Amino acid sequence: MKKLCFASILFIVQFELLLSFASVANALIPLKPVVLGLVKPKTIVSKTTTIWLPRLSTSYYLKTCPVVEQVIQEKMAYWFHQDNSLAASIIRLHFHDCAVRGCDASILLNHKGSERRAHASRTLRGFQVIDDIKAELERRCPRKVSCADILTAAARDATKLLNGSFWEVPFGRKDGRISLSKEADMVPQGRENITTLIHSFDSLGLSILDLVTLSGSHTIGRSTCYSIQHRLANYQGTGKPDPTLDAKYLKNLTRSCKWSSNYVNLDVTTPKTFDIEYYSNLGKKKGLLSTDQALYSDPRTSPFISVMATQPDLFFNQFAVSMVNLGNIVVPGPSSETEVRLNCNYAN
Numbered sequence: 001m002k003k004l005c006f007a008s009i010l011f012i013v014q015f016e017l018l019l020s021f022a023s024v025a026n027a028l029i030p031l032k033p034v035v036l037g038l039v040k041p042k043t044i045v046s047k048t049t050t051i052w053l054p055r056l057s058t059s060y061y062l063k064t065c066p067v068v069e070q071v072i073q074e075k076m077a078y079w080f081h082q083d084n085s086l087a088a089s090i091i092r093l094h095f096h097d098c099a100v101r102g103c104d105a106s107i108l109l110n111h112k113g114s115e116r117r118a119h120a121s122r123t124l125r126g127f128q129v130i131d132d133i134k135a136e137l138e139r140r141c142p143r144k145v146s147c148a149d150i151l152t153a154a155a156r157d158a159t160k161l162l163n164g165s166f167w168e169v170p171f172g173r174k175d176g177r178i179s180l181s182k183e184a185d186m187v188p189q190g191r192e193n194i195t196t197l198i199h200s201f202d203s204l205g206l207s208i209l210d211l212v213t214l215s216g217s218h219t220i221g222r223s224t225c226y227s228i229q230h231r232l233a234n235y236q237g238t239g240k241p242d243p244t245l246d247a248k249y250l251k252n253l254t255r256s257c258k259w260s261s262n263y264v265n266l267d268v269t270t271p272k273t274f275d276i277e278y279y280s281n282l283g284k285k286k287g288l289l290s291t292d293q294a295l296y297s298d299p300r301t302s303p304f305i306s307v308m309a310t311q312p313d314l315f316f317n318q319f320a321v322s323m324v325n326l327g328n329i330v331v332p333g334p335s336s337e338t339e340v341r342l343n344c345n346y347a348n
C-alpha cells in the first residue's frame with residue numbers, strides 16, 4: 001500500500017513534469033549522447049567506419065571476469081575504512097566522467113590538456129582508488145574490465161557503504177581515448193541557473209527528476225568555499241548576502257569560509273548520513289550551493305523536492321534508477337576510439 005502510494009505520487013509528479021517539459025523540449029539542442037536501456041544491442045556498420053554502441057548487461061563479465069564485482073566491493077570497503085569521505089568523491093568522479101562524452105573513463109586520463117587537468121576538475125579525488133582496483137583486476141582477469149565499468153560499480157558500492165540505495169550495475173562500457181579539458185568545464189559547477197542545469201541534463205538524456213534525484217547525492221560530501229563565496233557577500237551586486245540563505249547558517253558559513261580553499265559540508269544537518277535531510281534543509285534556506293537552493297524555488301523542480309523531503313523510500317528507489325540512467329550514458333562513436341584501457345591513467 002505504502003509503495004503504491006509512493007508510486008502514484010511519483011507518477012503524478014512525472015506527469016506534470018512531462019507537461020512542463022514538452023513546452024521547452026523543442027527549444028533544446030538535439031541529443032548526442034544516448035542513455036541505453038538494458039537490452040539495446042549492437043554494432044552499427046556504416047560504409048566507412050564501424051560505429052560502436054555497447055550491449056550493457058549485468059552478466060557481461062560472467063565468463064570473462066566473474067570476480068569483478070567482488071574485487072571492486074572489497075577494495076571499496078578497504079578504502080572506505082581508510083577514509084570514508086572517499087565515498088562521496090567516487091560518486092562525484094563518476095558523475096564528472098559520465099557528464100562528458102558519456103561514461104568512458106575520459107575523466108581518468110592524466111595527460112596535458114585532459115579533463116582531469118581542467119580547472120573544473122581540481123577538487124576531484126579518488127583516482128588512487130580506481131587505480132588500485134584496476135591493478136587488482138589486471139592481475140585477476142587481464143585486459144577484460146574497462147575503467148569506465150570499474151568507476152560505475154565503485155560509485156554503486158560507495159552508495160552502499162553509506163547505507164544508501166543498492167542497484168544492479170549493467171556492464172560493458174568501453175574506455176574512450178579522447179579527453180579535453182575545455183569539455184570538463186561544461187560540467188555544472190554549482191552556480192548555474194536552473195534553466196542551464198535542466199538543459200545540461202537534458203543534453204545527456206537525463207530528466208528533471210534525474211536532476212533533482214542526483215542532486216540528492218549532496219546528502220553527503222563537501223564543497224570548497226570557492227563555490228559559494230558569491231552568496232556570502234554582495235550577491236549579484238546587491239551589496240548584501242544571498243537572501244535565500246538562512247541568517248544563522250550564513251553566519252556559520254562566513255566563519256567556516258575564511259579562505260576560498262576551505263571546505264564546508266553540503267548537508268549541514270547530517271553530513272555523514274545518506275538520507276533526505278538534504279531536501280528538507282532546502283525548505284529551511286539551508287542549501288549550500290546556489291544550485292541546491294534554486295531547486296527548491298524553481299517551479300519546474302520544487303514539486304519533486306517536496307516529495308523527496310518527505311518520502312525516504314521514494315528517494316532511495318529513485319536514486320537507484322537515476323544512477324543507472326547516469327551510468328548508462330554512452331556516446332556512440334567510431335570503434336577506433338574505444339578500448340579496454342590497461343592503465344586507467346593512459347590510453348593504450
Ligand SMILES: *[C@@H]1O[C@H](CO)[C@@H](O)[C@H](O)[C@H]1NC(C)=O
Pocket residue numbers: 161162163272273
Ligand atoms: C551503516 O549501517 C551499519 C549497520 O547498521 C552501521 O554499523 C554503519 O555504521 C552504517 N554506516 C554508515 C556510513 O552510516
Ligand SMILES: *[C@@H]1O[C@H](CO)[C@@H](O)[C@H](O)[C@H]1NC(C)=O
Pocket residue numbers: 193195196
Ligand atoms: C541562465 O544562465 C544562462 C547562461 O549563463 C543565461 O544565458 C540565461 O539568460 C539565464 N537564464 C535565466 C532565466 O536567468
Ligand SMILES: *[C@@H]1O[C@H](CO)[C@@H](O)[C@H](O)[C@H]1NC(C)=O
Pocket residue numbers: 246248249252268
Ligand atoms: C551553526 O554552528 C553551530 C556550531 O557549530 C551549530 O550548532 C548550529 O547548528 C549551526 N547552525 C546552522 C543554522 O547552521
